[in-house]
Amino acid sequence: MSFFKKVRNTVNLLKSVDMDQLAKINKQIDLSEAMKTLGKLDERQLAGLMKMLKTKRKKSQSDLPPIDGDFYNLDYKLTEEQRELQMNVRNLMEDEIRPLINDHWNRAKFPFEIIEKFKKLNIAGIPYEGYGCPNLPFLMEGIIAQEIARVDVSTSTFFGVHSGLAMGSIYLCGSEEQKQKWLPQMQKLEKIGAFGLTEPNVGSGVAGGLETTCKFDGENWILNGQKKWIGNATFADVIIIWARDVDSNQVKGFLVEKDNPGFKAEKMEDKMALRIVQNAIITLTDCKVAESDRLQNANSFKDTANVLRMTRAGVAWQAVGCARGAYESALKYTRKREQFGRPIASYQLVQNHLVEMVSNLTSMQTLCFRLSEMQDQDMLTDEHASLAKVYCSMRMRDVVSRAREVMGGNGILLEHDVARFVADAEAIYSYEGTKEINSLIVGRAITGYSAFVS
Numbered sequence: 001m002s003f004f005k006k007v008r009n010t011v012n013l014l015k016s017v018d019m020d021q022l023a024k025i026n027k028q029i030d031l032s033e034a035m036k037t038l039g040k041l042d043e044r045q046l047a048g049l050m051k052m053l054k055t056k057r058k059k060s061q062s063d064l065p066p067i068d069g070d071f072y073n074l075d076y077k078l079t080e081e082q083r084e085l086q087m088n089v090r091n092l093m094e095d096e097i098r099p100l101i102n103d104h105w106n107r108a109k110f111p112f113e114i115i116e117k118f119k120k121l122n123i124a125g126i127p128y129e130g131y132g133c134p135n136l137p138f139l140m141e142g143i144i145a146q147e148i149a150r151v152d153v154s155t156s157t158f159f160g161v162h163s164g165l166a167m168g169s170i171y172l173c174g175s176e177e178q179k180q181k182w183l184p185q186m187q188k189l190e191k192i193g194a195f196g197l198t199e200p201n202v203g204s205g206v207a208g209g210l211e212t213t214c215k216f217d218g219e220n221w222i223l224n225g226q227k228k229w230i231g232n233a234t235f236a237d238v239i240i241i242w243a244r245d246v247d248s249n250q251v252k253g254f255l256v257e258k259d260n261p262g263f264k265a266e267k268m269e270d271k272m273a274l275r276i277v278q279n280a281i282i283t284l285t286d287c288k289v290a291e292s293d294r295l296q297n298a299n300s301f302k303d304t305a306n307v308l309r310m311t312r313a314g315v316a317w318q319a320v321g322c323a324r325g326a327y328e329s330a331l332k333y334t335r336k337r338e339q340f341g342r343p344i345a346s347y348q349l350v351q352n353h354l355v356e357m358v359s360n361l362t363s364m365q366t367l368c369f370r371l372s373e374m375q376d377q378d379m380l381t382d383e384h385a386s387l388a389k390v391y392c393s394m395r396m397r398d399v400v401s402r403a404r405e406v407m408g409g410n411g412i413l414l415e416h417d418v419a420r421f422v423a424d425a426e427a428i429y430s431y432e433g434t435k436e437i438n439s440l441i442v443g444r445a446i447t448g449y450s451a452f453v454s
């Protein structure tokens, strides 16, 4: 070896030395003795030693960057109080709700204790004004939906049905008296709500085809028919029932209480998604409802659609939460799981999946953030909400499937949560308007032609 090459090797060797590490080693061994020994090494031994020294130190988990699915720091756009509320929700979800979820999901049981826990947060009816509601921006409703779904989509569905669909129907379509009667109790989660629109024969076509009927008999309204998929309905205190008036052919809304003798709710079994949510088939048999319990400002399906527009934004945020939960779990897993002697997160093909996930997630978050801003500025239209629902639910499906993929066999175990996100994503994908129906709404808005079958 030439003299210059030796000098260069020595310089390189010195450059690769971690001085902090060296100081630590010096405390344990006599380095001057060690250097004397080094001088006696031949070229081959020296090369071997250099290779060993160059071998990268194994990173411990604490050396790695924090796991945070908010890649573009949207949290920074929140005020201090908003951020505090977000963290309160996150902490409750992590500390008190997460430990309950997989077991209940597995058994398809609803963990009723979460209602008591949620009472502490004061988050029901977030955007509504009056009636004890917090009256915070819609943005916070979205951020909270994301936080809850990030841990469990079933819990966020329970909450979205109660706070969004049921309270929202009363807030937008109820008389002052009806709002005073129900909203303060529902805000405190003392009374729980459900929303009954879909039917066994009518899903996407609810605007024109409801088979559940209502008829005024001069004294009361008489409701007959069935509803399907109605979340919370097995235990809710009040169920909003949408029915077609046989006389005017218009859709009307009713506040039906659970002990009404004409009302029966049967739990739907064997779901492969959102197993914690208690979805029911509701049967209404000559169900008598007083005029005072008819939603006084719900006069046609347009009023029902106003409720759906308001809540669809929340469903888009739920998709964000579902994707975020899956991404963060998968990232954590890939940094710990080793194959071929290295964490699988260090492999290029695995990183490609992770980067696809975080880019999907970031685009969903930024889109929803703007969506909520528009909602707060009263600029939100049906097509804005539909585009967010379509886009986010498609991207969410991509994220959860990649999360499942990078986890190998463990991706189908409940233990790591991702399997649950994969299954639950399928429900988000279909409810509150399928991809096709929301696409038709956007298509109509951008082309000027309605492709709905009339």
Ligand SMILES: Cc1cc2nc3c(=O)[nH]c(=O)nc-3n(C[C@H](O)[C@H](O)[C@H](O)COP(=O)(O)OP(=O)(O)OC[C@H]3O[C@@H](n4cnc5c(N)ncnc54)[C@H](O)[C@@H]3O)c2cc1C
Pocket (backbone or CB within 6 Å): 161, 195, 196, 197, 198, 202, 203, 204, 205, 228, 229, 230, 231, 274, 279, 427, 430, 431, 432, 433, 434, 435, 436, 437, 452, 453
């Ligand atoms: C877990 C879960 C919870 C739910 N919770 C509630 C609830 O609390 N309250 C409530 O009222 N409802 C609830 N739903 C019902 C939900 O909103 C409906 O499932 C949804 O609107 C779709 O209706 P459908 O399932 O009957 O499908 P269908 O309407 O039968 O659609 C089947 C397929 O046909 C496609 N399709 C239909 N029409 C067209 C068209 N014109 N052009 C192109 N394609 C079309 C759809 O996109 C879909 O792919 C829930 C559903 C689920 C899965």
